[in-house]
Amino acid sequence: QVQLVESGGGLVQAGGSLRLSCAASGSIFSIYSMGWHRQVPGKQRELVAHITNGGSTNYADSVKGRFTISRDNAKNTVYLQMNSLKPEDTAVYYCRVVMSGYDYWGQGTQVTVSS
Numbered sequence: 001q002v003q004l005v006e007s008g009g010g011l012v013q014a015g016g017s018l019r020l021s022c023a024a025s026g027s028i029f030s031i032y033s034m035g036w037h038r039q040v041p042g043k044q045r046e047l048v049a050h051i052t053n054g055g056s057t058n059y060a061d062s063v064k065g066r067f068t069i070s071r072d073n074a075k076n077t078v079y080l081q082m083n084s085l086k087p088e089d090t091a092v093y094y095c096r097v098v099m100s101g102y103d104y105w106g107q108g109t110q111v112t113v114s115s
Contacts, residue, residue, distance in 0.1 A: 001026045001027060002024060002025070002026045002027055002028065002097065002099070002104045003024070003025050003026050004022055004023070004024050004095050004097060004104055004105065004106035004107075005022065005023050005025070005106070006020065006021065006022045006093070006094075006095050006106040006107065006108065006109040007020070007021050007022075007109065008020040008021050008080075008109065009093060009109030009110050009111045010110075010111070010112070011112045011113075011114065012085055012111075012112070012113055012114070013113070013114050014085060014086055014087055014113055014114065014115050015084060015085065016085050016113070017081070017082060017083045017084075017085065018082045018085065018111060019079060019080065019081050019082070020036065020079065020080040020082070020093055020095075020109060020111075021077060021078075021079050022034070022036075022077065022078050022079075022095030022097075022106055023075065023076060023077045024076040024077070024097050024104070025076065028076050028099070029099070029100070030099060030100055031053060031073075031076065031097055031098070031099045032052060032053055032098045032099060032100075033050050033051060033052045033053065033097070033098045034050065034051060034071050034078035034095070034096070034097050034098075035047065035048070035049055035050025035051060035058075035069065035078065035095075035096050035097075036048040036049055036050070036069065036078070036080045036093055036094065036095060036096070037093070037094045037096055038089075038091035038092065038093045038094065038111075039091055039092050039094065039108075040090065040091045040092075045094065046060065047060055048060055048063055048067065048080065048093065049063065049067055049069040049080060050069065050096070051069045051070065051071050051078065053073065057069055062088075063082075063089075066082065066083050066084045066085075067080060067081065067082050067083070068080070068081040068083075069081075078095065078097075080093070082111070085111075085113045086113060087113045087114065087115045088113075089111060089113050090111060090112050090113050091111060092108040092109065092110050092111075093108065093109050093110075093111050094106055094107075094108045094109075
């Protein structure tokens with residue numbers, strides 16, 4: 001089994017910063033990619049950013065230039081540094097790990113940006 005533990009969400013004012021972390025544990029091997037998605041009530045979950053085991057990254061247009069994804073392969077941990085946060089970034093953020101053809105999801109962490 002694989003467990004994903006997320007941390008770092010919370011309440012922040014517009015223009016502020018937060019850093020999300022997601023640590024994978026359990027039967028970990030051959031992680032292909034790690035990343036973050038987010039979801040607001042009534043809308044589909046959307047990709048925020050992901051990073052492959054080779055270090056290639058992909059960002060949603062709405063967060064480019066403000067968010068930075070990184071990973072520590074030795075710790076099986078992925079980070080999302082979120083700067084210049086906007087109220088529209090408010091959502092539940094989910095960690096996603098792709099490993100051996102399977103998707104694993106975290107439980108989600110709430111990010112709320114006040115105006």
